[in-house]
Amino acid sequence: MTTPVPPDSRPPLVRLRDVHLSFGATEVLKGVDLDVRSGEALSIIGPSGSGKSTILRCINGLIAPQRGEIHVAGTALHQLTREADRLALRKRIGFVFQQFNLFPHLSVLENIAIAPVRILGHPRDEVERHARDLLDRVRLSGKERAYPGELSGGQQQRVAIARALAMRPELVLFDEVTSALDPETVGEVLAVIRDLIRDGLTSVLVTHEMRFAEEISDVVVFTEGGRIVAQGPPDAIFHTNDNPRVTAFITGLGNREPANTGTEGRAR
Amino acid sequence: MAAVAAVAALWAALQPDLAVILIGWVPYLAQGFAMNILISVAAIAIGSLIGLILGVMELAPARWIRAPAITYVHIFRNAPHLVLIFATTYAMPFEITLLGGTVAFPDWLKAVVGLAIPASAHIAEIVRGAIQSIPTAQWESAGSLGFSRLRTLRWIILPQCLRRTLPAWMNLYASIAMGSALASLVGVGELLHAATDASTAVRRTDFTIAVYLTVLVSFFAYCYPISRLTQRLERRFAV
Numbered sequence: 259m260t261t262p263v264p265p266d267s268r269p270p271l272v273r274l275r276d277v278h279l280s281f282g283a284t285e286v287l288k289g290v291d292l293d294v295r296s297g298e299a300l301s302i303i304g305p306s307g308s309g310k311s312t313i314l315r316c317i318n319g320l321i322a323p324q325r326g327e328i329h330v331a332g333t334a335l336h337q338l339t340r341e342a343d344r345l346a347l348r349k350r351i352g353f354v355f356q357q358f359n360l361f362p363h364l365s366v367l368e369n370i371a372i373a374p375v376r377i378l379g380h381p382r383d384e385v386e387r388h389a390r391d392l393l394d395r396v397r398l399s400g401k402e403r404a405y406p407g408e409l410s411g412g413q414q415q416r417v418a419i420a421r422a423l424a425m426r427p428e429l430v431l432f433d434e435v436t437s438a439l440d441p442e443t444v445g446e447v448l449a450v451i452r453d454l455i456r457d458g459l460t461s462v463l464v465t466h467e468m469r470f471a472e473e474i475s476d477v478v479v480f481t482e483g484g485r486i487v488a489q490g491p492p493d494a495i496f497h498t499n500d501n502p503r504v505t506a507f508i509t510g511l512g513n514r515e516p517a518n519t520g521t522e523g524r525a526r
Numbered sequence: 527m528a529a530v531a532a533v534a535a536l537w538a539a540l541q542p543d544l545a546v547i548l549i550g551w552v553p554y555l556a557q558g559f560a561m562n563i564l565i566s567v568a569a570i571a572i573g574s575l576i577g578l579i580l581g582v583m584e585l586a587p588a589r590w591i592r593a594p595a596i597t598y599v600h601i602f603r604n605a606p607h608l609v610l611i612f613a614t615t616y617a618m619p620f621e622i623t624l625l626g627g628t629v630a631f632p633d634w635l636k637a638v639v640g641l642a643i644p645a646s647a648h649i650a651e652i653v654r655g656a657i658q659s660i661p662t663a664q665w666e667s668a669g670s671l672g673f674s675r676l677r678t679l680r681w682i683i684l685p686q687c688l689r690r691t692l693p694a695w696m697n698l699y700a701s702i703a704m705g706s707a708l709a710s711l712v713g714v715g716e717l718l719h720a721a722t723d724a725s726t727a728v729r730r731t732d733f734t735i736a737v738y739l740t741v742l743v744s745f746f747a748y749c750y751p752i753s754r755l756t757q758r759l760e761r762r763f764a765v
Contacts, residue, residue: 318670320666320669320670341674341675342674345669345672345673345674346672348669348670348671348672349671349672351670352670353667353670353671355663355666355667355670357663359663359664359666359667360667361664361667361668361682361686362686363685363686363689372671372681373671373672373673376673376677376681377671377672377673377677378672421671422670422671425671425672
């Protein structure tokens with residue numbers, strides 16, 4: 259939580275150096291440096307279109323930057339040329355999407371179990387036991403047989419979190435996971451994430467929930483125009499920072515960003 | 527169906543001798559109709575399997591996989607069934623030498639091939655359209671869990687395509703079932719061929735009418751349930 263992390267000589271779990279990425283003529287990332295250590299929760303905040311979601315997709319190899327280095331869990335991601343190697347890495351990194359993206363043809367239990375069974379080749383009974391434990395953790399016990407279409411947005415997002423955790427990832431990336439939810443269900447999803455982080459989950463969160471970011475993060479990063487403008491412990495970013503842009507963004511927004519949150523998650 | 531049965535019963539009552547002759551031919555006609563079912567089931571089965579592979583190939587990232595599939599589909603999708611049946615019947619050998627032994631390659635099997643070719647091209651397009659109709663977020667979501675392209679297709683995309691393609695698939699099945707009668711033109715002993723045999727043997731105008739009506743009713747009985755089932759599925763999946 260907000261307790262300072264003791265100095266750590268081990269290499270960070272995620273390390274980005276001078277990452278540049280453009281889609282056609284549009285420069286999205288203009289030299290991003292970022293470190294995430296094991297057990298740490300890092301939040302990325304900043305205006306829409308500043309490259310927040312793109313950073314997450316670079317970390318799990320869904321998008322490859324044109325320049326720069328990305329090291330994740332001891333793998334030099336920028337040097338991988340084979341899709342198979344990128345897939346091997348992705349098995350170790352969970353990703354939770356803004357629009358949940360559950361598999362609509364599978365029950366809740368199958369959504370959670372399919373990747374460990376089909377990709378990791380784990381025995382089904384063991385996977386299902388784990389899946390039930392995870393459902394309990396995201397407070398959805400009893401919904402095993404339901405289909406995604408029968409659940410509310412908040413419930414679907416909690417299933418998506420359980421699905422990511424079923425792979426026992428070393429790191430989970432949360433991409434604006436509450437932006438597509440109605441305000442009433444935001445709280446239940448945040449509560450689940452809060453518990454996971456408290457239990458030591460390493461995570462990177464792109465979020466517009468400022469109060470939540472302040473509460474759960476070890477490090478907060480502010481991005482604008484494809485660059486990291488400020489970073490530090492939440493207190494430093496939210497209360498004692500001397501960057502006028504950061505202050506303007508935080509105070510101008512209050513706790514939630516209005517309107518255009520729907521497009522950011524699909525920035526690609 | 528009930529109306530057809532009622533008309534048939536009325537006719538049999540008015541023309542008992544004709545009915546007796548017709549009943550005598552029923553086993554022969556039934557044998558022919560069994561051939562229609564065999565040809566159509568085999569053609570749709572082979573066509574579906576090859577079409578599925580072609581449909582997936584049409585969307586492959588590699589050009590050398592994509593191009594042959596697209597070319598095949600373009601050539602055969604709207605090729606006339608009858609032309610293909612003639613082509614396969616007269617262009618393909620009557621037996622195939624395999625590993626020293628010879629395997630017979632009868633005409634009915636050639637008709638199956640002739641119908642399976644356009645069916646596979648049609649199904650390729652159905653499959654391609656269905657795959658493209660699945661949101662790309664599903665691919666991304668599966669990819670983030672470590673699914674490769676082929677595994678995403680197998681476990682995530684194609685299962686979702688199944689229900690979307692079912693109505694179109696059954697339409698095609700009904701069309702192949704009707705097309706199986708074309709095999710009579712190359713001498714395959716199916717229902718239409720059997721009816722012509724019967725009509726030639728009996729040489730009575732009223733019998734000829736009755737026997738071809740029987741053919742018509744048989745095809746109706748085969749295809750109508752398929753079409754009704756399709757309508758029901760379309761309503762259920764609301765596509």
